Amino acid sequence: MATLADVARHAGVAASTVSYVLSGKRSVSEATRRRVQRSIELLNYHPHAGARALASSRANVLALIVPLRGDLYVPVMMQIAIGVVTTARQFGYDVLLLTNDEGSDGIRRVASSSRADAIILTDIGMEDGRIDAVRKAGIDAVLIGVPADPAGLDCVDLDFAEAGRLCVEHLTRLGHRTVAFIGEAEGIYRRHVGFAERTLRGIRAAAAARGVDLVHRPCEGSYEAAAGVLARILEERPHTTALIVQNEAIIPPLMSLLRMAGRTVPEHVSIVALCPDQLAEQTSPRLTSVNMPAQELGTRAVDLLMRRMNDGDSGEVVLIPPGLTVRGSTAQAPGTEEQPVSAL
């Protein structure tokens, strides 16, 4: 491998000049710049990442910490990762992938060894122990998700409370008065994962404000769990005319269960989902849904991180405004009349 010194020799300039041609940190005459560029290409020179990191004390690497459980909102995590990697590359950064089983140790490790310049955390709990590790490690970080106390932290997330509100609003406009919210698995609420709690709060507040009769039922990802939860809802609250569903994994089973129970969507039961658009487009009928812009979360996280590292900004909470797309899974509640436009 050619080194910077080789290039300098070949071009007949000092090593520092080559470095400056590369970094642009001081002006170089057009003539020598060309000469250097030529030598670089001729020798097929590529700067050594380690040497750079050592001399500049910047690794040009971001660390992304993802949850280990392969069963949890997997497509969403994958999209986030893709957003992070592609955006990071645009800023000249590479991305190190860490799993959560290393936990706070991983944060300490990459920070204190200068393996990464900054960290992106996902799967944020309301009280997340890793936040403390980040503070102590003194490394720049952005959270995808919002903890209970985001003071001084940079966070990006979908505005889940607003997302919940949108669902309820849409349903009440269609005349639904008895609604069930089928949420994430029990364990998610026990761990106080931020997005689940906020969604629930948003839905509850909106339901209370509009006098909607609401129940919340956590639900695991299996067919049986979906069957159990649905059966219980239909038995205990037979007047239920609408479902809000957050656990994307159970949407397909739910729809076929409803069909088997003789309740067609949307004639008898309306469904609003909180899931990636892509998924909402894959069912029949297509789902009215609030989009989960996972890739954008990754992109925005990197943007925030860059601003934080370059401009020294910090403490910003970016909540992406959710959008509800009406598709085929929601309709006027049975036995109600379409509201006149003037009443809206």
Add this chain to the structure above:
Amino acid sequence: MATLADVARHAGVAASTVSYVLSGKRSVSEATRRRVQRSIELLNYHPHAGARALASSRANVLALIVPLRGDLYVPVMMQIAIGVVTTARQFGYDVLLLTNDEGSDGIRRVASSSRADAIILTDIGMEDGRIDAVRKAGIDAVLIGVPADPAGLDCVDLDFAEAGRLCVEHLTRLGHRTVAFIGEAEGIYRRHVGFAERTLRGIRAAAAARGVDLVHRPCEGSYEAAAGVLARILEERPHTTALIVQNEAIIPPLMSLLRMAGRTVPEHVSIVALCPDQLAEQTSPRLTSVNMPAQELGTRAVDLLMRRMNDGDSGEVVLIPPGLTVRGSTAQAPGTEEQPVSAL
């Protein structure tokens, strides 16, 4: 941050001694080792990754290249990534995540900048241009997947041909004579992605050998696609009694479509799936399936890579033997009799 020199001074030894305590590359008396260890802890010393990489010309980093499309076998990719990261950590390696949009450039980049010591490639096509890039870059690599000509390459994959054979064998034992293979999306076959082609060949060969009447129908991941493909199969080949399904995304729609068509599983139609066990457990009835051991693929890939880097081994193709688990989605073909055990 404390440096190795600080530690040496604090412990009253030479810098090299500290280094050797860390690496274990030469023996150190128990006494000084303890002293050094104490100083390391007291000063909270962590070696600088860049400096290490520069001095040793080993970054202790692996690069993992994943496909960009977030729509393709996502859970599988995620599992692979998790397997790779956790195993790599056990060997003291970190993992750099690259997306395929950088393509061969990404390979060249990390190789020639010494950002990574080795590469793991996924989503391997039969003729994969990146293989050439790897060769030219002169970097160690392991493929998860097997190209047409794996000479000199280290590869890990499920034995998809055998997996296909197992499906057919299981079905013929149950008396099925007319079988449809609902495969991956058309584009996968056009791109000649290895696993899809091998599965198809395995199934075709086994069907031919046993005189099974087989059709292969590629299928996209949407509900409509599944509906279309299924309708066509049932119309053109009404005697079809069994389905082999590889595109995991369409399993839920397929099952509810069959229900709507009045064909119950497994009484009228048997289904064998090629998918992760976890998925096979989530439907009702549970699916007879050949497991896709994604996390193990990641683990094995790293194992291979380590052996290759340390022992200089190369050119091994590891095919993981598939296993078929009988669950509730397959049964004796309608109108046939159970084969006496002696006939097996």
Add this chain to the structure above:
DNA sequence: TTGTAAGCGTTATCAG
């Protein structure tokens, strides 16, 4: 068993 010292390939400061 331990110390000495020469790199490793950049960056950035200080002169010119």
Add this chain to the structure above:
DNA sequence: CTGATAACGCTTACAA
């Protein structure tokens, strides 16, 4: 606008 040169923090012969 450009050149020397001292770091950067660690590894690894080579000596002792």
